Amino acid sequence: MKRYFTLILVISLCLFLCFPVSAGEQMPRLIDEADLLTNSEEASLLATLNEISERQGMDIVVLTVYSLDGKSPRAYADDFYDNGGYGYDGILLLLSMEFRDWYISTSGYGITALTDAGIDYISDQFLPALSSGEYADAFTTYATLCDDFIDEAKTGKPYDIGSLPKAPFAVGQKLLLSLVIGFVIAFIITSIMKSKLKSVKAQAAANNYVRAGSLQITHSHDRFLYRHVDRRARPQNNGGGSSTHTSSSGRSHGGGGGKF
Structure with missing residues (x-):
């Protein structure tokens, strides 16, 4: 009898794992x-x-796996969200360590909230920490x-x-900007001081160096030397x-991803 009960329990567990979560x-x-996270970080x-999810009425999800089991990052993220019992409106960030893939899948109102440009922006903010x-830190940045x-x-x-939104400057960027500004100010000051020390200035035209009446020009002509043309691509209209x-x-899902 005990053997039959154990068999029924195993079959029930297999069925539970095979079907999507309700x-x-x-x-x-x-x-x-x-x-990837410690217990306290989790x-x-x-x-x-x-x-955030309960306040916004949407599911904001983070999923990390080692392998995608042969699926594309997009298919894996979409399927996990659809079969995970989450609400119609939501956003899921997938991270796969095998080939260092990441993907954001959006659903319902998540598609409206995170446009293609928005996904690019958000990923630009968390990818340095991810890499x-x-x-x-990367997952907290994503959620925020x-x-x-x-x-x-x-x-x-x-x-x-x-x-x-304007991306916040990192500490290194602020330091670099401060150095550049300092260099420009120092260059301007030294240039002014240097100009005050000069008693003789270069002349713009050659005839300023010629003594009056000492040179007579009998004829002149123009000679074409070269032509330089700048070509720039016309920006395409992106709605x-x-x-x-x-x-x-x-x-229906939106989304985008890449490597880290």
Whole structure:
């Protein structure tokens, strides 16, 4: 009898793992299968994701895996969101360590909040931390920016081409800018001091060096030397917004990704 009970339990577990999670059995908003975070980092990040998700009425998700099991990053991210029991509106960041892929999948209102330009902007902010192995910082930056972009979208004007927030200067950038400004100021001051020391100045025209009446020009002509033409590509019209595609489950998604 005990053997039959164990067999039934194993079969039930297999069936549970084979079928998608139902809407009432939502997966956590942080799944760190690649084990990139410490326990304290997981707890802090999950609390942040839950707070933003519940306040915004959307699911903001982070998923880390080692392998994509032969799928593309886009297909893996879309399928996980669709089958994870999350709401219609949401954003998922996938990180795969095998080939260092990342992908952001958007669904429902997430497509509106994160335009193609918005995804590029957000990824530009978290990729430096991601590349240097500061995963908790990268994921927190992603979550915080999703929150900001959703807020902006709810005003009726989502961040997009021409209206993206200005990226904050990093400490190194501020230091470099200060050095450049200091160099320019020093150059101007020394140039002024140097000009005051000169008693003789170069003349703009050659005839200023010729004694009056000592030179007579009988004829002159113009000679063409060369021509220089600058060619610049005409900027293409880009209306912004979000490009979409259909996942294997038939749902519409936006998104974008790359390597880190």
